[in-house]
Amino acid sequence: MEYKNLILEQNGAIAVLTINRPKALNALNADTLTELSTVFDELGRDSSVKAVILTGSGEKAFVAGADIAQMKELNGLEARRFAQLGQSTFRKLELLSQPVIAAINGFALGGGCELAMSCDIRLASETAKFGQPEVTLGLTAGFGGTQRLPRIVGTGVASELLFTGDIIDAQEAYRIGLVNHVYPSDKLLEEALKLANRIAGRAPVGVQLSKSAIQRGINMDLDSAQDYEAAVFALTFSTRDQKEGCSAFLERRKPVFEGL
Ligand code: HXC
DSSP: OOOSSSSEEEETTTTEEEOOOOOTOOOOOOHHHHHHHHHHHHHHHHHTOOOOEESTTTEEEOOBBBOOHHHOOHHHHHHHHHHHHHHHHHHHHHHSSOOEEEOSSSSSEEEHHHHTTSSSEEEETTTTTTEOOGGGGOOOOOOOOOHHHHHHHOOOHHHHHHHHHEEHHHHHHTTSOOOSSEEEEEGHHHHHHHHHHHHTOOHHHHHHHHHHHHHHTTTOOHHHHHHHHHHHHHHHHSHHHHHHHHHHTTTTTTOOOOOO
């Protein structure tokens, strides 16, 4: 499918999805959110895709937030609908069967930081900047930021960021655990592809069920989450890849996984 504000490319088993509105620093308007929702459905159906990399177009920004020009004129009901569109789109991303790596190549502010937090793994360029500056605009975060940021970095650090709107650099984002790794800008995509390919080389059902156990389990009590873990663990025993993986280990050879 053709998209106006997105570029979807496939590199072997890896899909690279680029948000492409560089003149507005890839800000998320309603059209872009709707396209994202559609592309996540498309990716979820594509079993040839084993991992996804999400990045922003241009040198400057991953995503500079929700589109402020579009948001400015909303009334209360429209604002709620806009928040819900972003929330449901990002939740779809979070629950996408394949793992998603955010390659954060510049500003990840407001909705951009919230988008990155909906990915499984965050890699940043040295020039990346993060923040939830909504309170500087007279708003609150509305695409899940008040919920995901404390889950990732803890309530104290999240509260400081959400109450001040302060922008932090990549090293600080690394220090607080918001990103997994920081790379020079010209190496970011290469490193994201390397990681995505390492993941793509593992048993796909095992990877997808691990993701599901993390994303579903984090919102459950421990006993329910462990029950869910036991269920997904058991499910892997209905796959050929489980037989292949265990046999290959015992036969001292590399496994050949089929994704079945
Ligand atoms: C719309 C945006 C934008 C945004 C940048 N642009 N961010 N347009 N929405 N979020 C546009 C600018 O208007 C400008 O357009 C062009 O992109 C380049 O931006 P500049 O400001 O000229 O660049 P620079 O001086 O380098 O500053 C970069 C920046 C700044 C620090 C990232 O653009 C900035 O502060 N942007 C807003 C960041 C923000 O507050 N994000 C949170 C939004 S609220 P023109 O046409 O003038 O060239 C949010 C809420 C989510 O995300 C929840 C909703 C429910």
